[in-house]
Amino acid sequence: MIRHLAISLILAGAFAWPAAAQESGDNDQSFDVRSSVGDLHVGKDADAGKAGLPLYPGARPKREKDNDPFNFGISTESFGLKLVVAKYETDDAPAKVIGFYRDKLKKYGKVLECHNLNDNSGFHVDDDHKGSRDLKCEGDNTGRVRELKVGTEDNAHIVAIEPGDNGKGSTFALIYVHSRKQGDI
Numbered sequence: 189m190i191r192h193l194a195i196s197l198i199l200a201g202a203f204a205w206p207a208a209a210q211e212s213g214d215n216d217q218s219f220d221v222r223s224s225v226g227d228l229h230v231g232k233d234a235d236a237g238k239a240g241l242p243l244y245p246g247a248r249p250k251r252e253k254d255n256d257p258f259n260f261g262i263s264t265e266s267f268g269l270k271l272v273v274a275k276y277e278t279d280d281a282p283a284k285v286i287g288f289y290r291d292k293l294k295k296y297g298k299v300l301e302c303h304n305l306n307d308n309s310g311f312h313v314d315d316d317h318k319g320s321r322d323l324k325c326e327g328d329n330t331g332r333v334r335e336l337k338v339g340t341e342d343n344a345h346i347v348a349i350e351p352g353d354n355g356k357g358s359t360f361a362l363i364y365v366h367s368r369k370q371g372d373i
Contacts, residue, residue: 217231218230218231218232218233218259219231225264225265226262226263226264226265227261227262227263227264228261228262228263229259229260229261229262230259230260231259232256232257232258232259233257233259234257234258234259234272234273234274235257235274236274236276236362238259238272238274238364239272239273239274239345239362239363239364240296240345240364241289241292241293241345241347241362241364242292243276244276244278244280244285244288244289244360245288246278246279246280247276247277247278247360248276248277248278249274249275249276249277250275250276250277250359252275257273257274257275258271258272258273258274259271259272259273260272266369267367267368267369268366268367268368269365269366269367269368270364270365270366270367271363271364271365272362272363272364272365273361273362273363274361274362275359275360275361275362276359276360276361276362277352277357277358277359277360278352278357278358278360279352279356279357280357280358281357281358282334282349282350282351282358284358285347285349285358285360286301286334286336286349289336289347289349289360290336293336293338293345293347294338296338296339296345297338297339298338299336299337299338300323300324300325300336300337300338301334301335301336301337302325302326302329302334302335302337303325303329303330303331303332303333303334303335304326304327304329304331304333304334304335304348305327305330305331305332305333320340320341320342320343321340321341322339322340322341323337323338323339323340323341323344323346325337332350332351333348333349333350334348334349334350335347335348335349336349342366342367342368343365343366343367344363344364344365344366345363345364346361346362346363346364346365347360347361347362347363348360348361348363
């Protein structure tokens with residue numbers, strides 16, 4: 189009962205963070221809670237390094253309304269979740285960005301290349317399945333967004349690349365997801 193109450197308090201703090209940041213006028217400030225039952229971090233401090241990848245040379249952060257970098261982490265004795273999302277743009281063509289990240293992702297395992305219609309850069313997690321499964325392409329594997337994926341549903345590195353605005357350059361998102369539940373080592 190106490191554990192559930194503590195988790196509820198931590199999650200309530202995560203939802204209170206945006207309102208507190210807005211009142212203080214500092215929307216880039218991170219929110220951290222550390223307690224004996226778990227830790228929580230919510231912030232816009234996501235970057236390529238926190239996603240476990242180098243930044244493509246010459247890339248710059250892509251800032252869009254309601255699409256800021258996102259760094260979320262929660263860790264308790266029972267479970268943990270880490271999600272990092274950072275979006276960038278470059279003047280280079282998508283093929284160059286794909287080549288760069290295909291090589292960099294190899295250190296995490298076999299790189300899967302998928303094609304999607306949009307940059308939701310997702311993967312399906314089957315909660316009923318025991319154990320973590322390898323990532324796979326979703327949908328009909330067509331579209332202008334190319335995703336490079338490596339890892340499993342519980343530990344994934346994803347790079348989603350698409351042609352830039354007006355067909356010039358590229359826009360790409362770096363995503364890292366890591367989850368664990370009690371009993372995972």
